[in-house]
Amino acid sequence: xxxxxxxxxxxxxxxxxxxxxxxxxxxxxxxxxxxxxxxxxxxxxxxxxxxxxxxxxxxxxxxxxxxxxxxxxxxxxxxxxxxxxxxxxxxxxxxxxxxxxxxxxxxxxxxxxxxxxxxxxxxxxxxxxxxxxxxxxxxxxxxxxxxxxxxxxxxxxxxxxxxxxxxxxxxxxxxxxxxxxxxxxxxxxxxxxxxxxxxxxxxxxxxxxxxxxxxxxxxxxxxxxxxxxxxxxxxxxxxxxxxxxxxxxxxxxxxxxxxxxxxxxxxxxxxxxxxxxxxxxxxxxxxxxxxxxxxxxxxxxxxxxxxxxxxxxxxxxxxxxxxxxxxxxxxxxxxxxxxxxxxx
Numbered sequence: 001x002x003x004x005x006x007x008x009x010x011x012x013x014x015x016x017x018x019x020x021x022x023x024x025x026x027x028x029x030x031x032x033x034x035x036x037x038x039x040x041x042x043x044x045x046x047x048x049x050x051x052x053x054x055x056x057x058x059x060x061x062x063x064x065x066x067x068x069x070x071x072x073x074x075x076x077x078x079x080x081x082x083x084x085x086x087x088x089x090x091x092x093x094x095x096x097x098x099x100x101x102x103x104x105x106x107x108x109x110x111x112x113x114x115x116x117x118x119x120x121x122x123x124x125x126x127x128x129x130x131x132x133x134x135x136x137x138x139x140x141x142x143x144x145x146x147x148x149x150x151x152x153x154x155x156x157x158x159x160x161x162x163x164x165x166x167x168x169x170x171x172x173x174x175x176x177x178x179x180x181x182x183x184x185x186x187x188x189x190x191x192x193x194x195x196x197x198x199x200x201x202x203x204x205x206x207x208x209x210x211x212x213x214x215x216x217x218x219x220x221x222x223x224x225x226x227x228x229x230x231x232x233x234x235x236x237x238x239x240x241x242x243x244x245x246x247x248x249x250x251x252x253x254x255x256x257x258x259x260x261x262x263x264x265x266x267x268x269x270x271x272x273x274x275x276x277x278x279x280x281x282x283x284x285x286x287x288x289x290x291x292x293x294x295x296x297x298x299x300x301x302x303x304x305x306x307x308x309x310x311x312x313x314x315x316x317x318x319x320x321x322x323x324x325x326x327x328x329x330x331x332x333x334x335x336x337x338x339x340x341x342x343x344x
Contacts, residue, residue, distance in 0.1 A: 011128035021094035035105035069160035114145030129225030139215030143203035153233035229332035240319035244309025251329035
């Protein structure tokens with residue numbers, strides 16, 4: 001039974017807006033001060049931008065490529081109490097439609113010494129199970145404190161100083177396996193990425209891989225622990241039908257991201273949310289690994305207790321193929337926060 005004591009929208013929320021190319025444009029209605037903002041131009045083929053409070057609002061990295069971190073003061077000027085302020089750059093082009101997915105951590109954070117490698121900053125929200133960790137790579141096997149008090153089920157890693165792939169740890173994969181966020185590639189064996197070790201309640205492990213722990217390089221990790229009624233990280237098997245598999249989450253999803261992991265195919269990552277169109281089954285998709293604008297093909301039904309695939313696309317629903325997913329709640333199935341979970 002899903003049971004949480006907080007409003008999901010106070011920790012994750014999707015915000016849509018239309019750009020106006022005007023500096024210092026305030027975007028409100030997020031509901032909290034974001035600590036990680038993932039932004040994308042829905043109209044055009046442009047980068048996905050990851051901006052967070054640990055690295056600072058002028059620093060950006062792109063999930064659709066392996067480039068090193070860039071500096072751009074025209075994207076986000078500040079994180080504010082109910083949203084953020086835009087510059088006049090690529091996240092604020094005139095008359096273009098944008099989406100931002102926003103997570104709450106704990107501001108810029110502070111050093112964490114729980115692991116053998118101290119973090120420069122760990123910004124942890126133990127209520128929702130999300131943290132941002134920054135450290136300098138050592139090139140040797142070690143552990144890093146994530147600050148959550150619960151073992152993460154998914155971690156997204158980037159070497160921000162070097163052009164390297166993004167590495168993703170997911171609890172549905174073996175701890176010797178990884179998958180890259182910026183490519184269509186499937187899972188691959190790389191024992192040196194996470195030192196063949198699953199995360200604990202205090203730390204996650206890194207090995208000698210440049211993607212996760214290159215010597216003298218600044219590293220960033222976005223960590224997600226599963227919270228019943230708020231977040232879910234798992235896998236499902238496709239059936240190649242528009243009457244696709246139903247995936248139980250225990251809540252009404254506000255955001256779902258999924259990726260095929262099996263050999264024999266190259267599949268995009270896919271994201272959908274409850275704001276872009278916002279009714280079943282017209283939940284449009286974006287591709288975190290690609291610059292492409294919004295694909296308006298219907299993808300899933302977002303239901304009161306999970307999601308159901310409504311396309312036979314190999315990206316998300318090939319026969320007998322395994323897919324991993326991450327999902328965050330709009331409303332829990334059951335809770336004490338008086339938010340009913342209803343399908344749309």
